[in-house]
Amino acid sequence: SRVRVVFSPREPLLAIATLGPAPSAGAAWPPNRVLLWDVNSRQVVRELNVDGICNGLSFSEDGQTLVVGSGNSLTTAGEVSVWRVADGSKVASWAAGLTSTNTGSAWFAATRDASAAAVGTSATTISVIDLKTGRERWSAKTTDDALKCFAFSPDGRVLASGAGFVDAVIRLWDATTGQPLGRLEG
Numbered sequence: 001s002r003v004r005v006v007f008s009p010r011e012p013l014l015a016i017a018t019l020g021p022a023p024s025a026g027a028a029w030p031p032n033r034v035l036l037w038d039v040n041s042r043q044v045v046r047e048l049n050v051d052g053i054c055n056g057l058s059f060s061e062d063g064q065t066l067v068v069g070s071g072n073s074l075t076t077a078g079e080v081s082v083w084r085v086a087d088g089s090k091v092a093s094w095a096a097g098l099t100s101t102n103t104g105s106a107w108f109a110a111t112r113d114a115s116a117a118a119v120g121t122s123a124t125t126i127s128v129i130d131l132k133t134g135r136e137r138w139s140a141k142t143t144d145d146a147l148k149c150f151a152f153s154p155d156g157r158v159l160a161s162g163a164g165f166v167d168a169v170i171r172l173w174d175a176t177t178g179q180p181l182g183r184l185e186g
Contacts, residue, residue, distance in 0.1 A: 004054055010063030012039040013085070017054030017068070034068060036085065046088040051079055056108025058117075059085075067117055067131065069096070069108030080108070080117045082131055094134040096127070107147060111156035116175060118150045118159055126150065126161055128175060138178030143167045160184075 004017040016035045032054055036046040048068070055078075056069035064085055071078025081093035096119045107120030114131055121127045123146045127139040145167035151160045152175060159173045170184040 002053060002055075004057050006057040006059055007039075008059045008063040008085070009061055011085075013037065013045075013063070014039055015057050015059065015066055017050070017057055019053055032070070034066070034083075036066075036088070046085075048083055048088055048090075050081065056110070058108075058110035058112075058114070060114035061112040065091070065114045067110040067114050069110075069117065069119060071107075078107075078119060080110075080119060080129060080131070082114065092131070092134065094129060096129055107150070109150035109152055109159070111152045111175070112154060113156060116152075116156065118152070118161075118175075120147050120150075123147060126159070126173075128159065128178065137176060140173070140178050142171055143169075 002019045006015050014037045016037055018033050032050050034048040034050055034054060035044045038045050050068055050070045052070040054068055054070045058067045066083045066085055068081045069078060078096050079093050080096040082091045084091050110117040116128055117131055118126055118128050121139060124143050125139060125141050128137040130137050142161045143163040145163035145165055147161060148164035149162045157175055158181060159175045161171050172181040174181055
């Protein structure tokens with residue numbers, strides 16, 4: 001029902017996140033998969049098991065690292081995990097707010113150098129996590145509406161956030177400090 005995809009910027013590789021079947025009442029969510037698919041050979045070259053619903057994938061600019069945002073529901077904390085592409089090993093992971101929503105919004109973004117990730121810690125709040133240490137850099141309420149998306153600038157210095165139902169403003173943030181930088185109205 002939910003699929004996320006991202007191409008590697010360096011290799012003919014596509015990461016594909018798939019959602020397993022929903023659990024029966026009271027059962028734990030089954031592991032969901034991220035498949036690393038070689039575009040040239042049209043073969044799966046690796047399979048990564050992630051906890052919960054994958055709601056965001058991001059390759060590092062050098063293509064050697066994959067950052068995954070996952071979570072189970074609006075009431076369960078998510079996880080940001082860092083994977084080495086070459087062998088499919090999980091390098092690190094941190095509890096990181098609510099990276100998944102029932103509406104299918106992607107509450108996750110990572111910088112191109114895989115040094116930071118932004119996640120939604122509630123329907124209205126962003127948290128930016130340092131992926132080298134796992135520590136929160138900053139957190140801020142961004143809207144009274146519902147967050148729908150995030151994106152880092154190519155240099156990783158600015159984070160844009162957008163809400164959805166009523167609030168049509170895109171907010172710009174200093175990605176290191178969380179200071180507001182501006183608003184795009186309209």
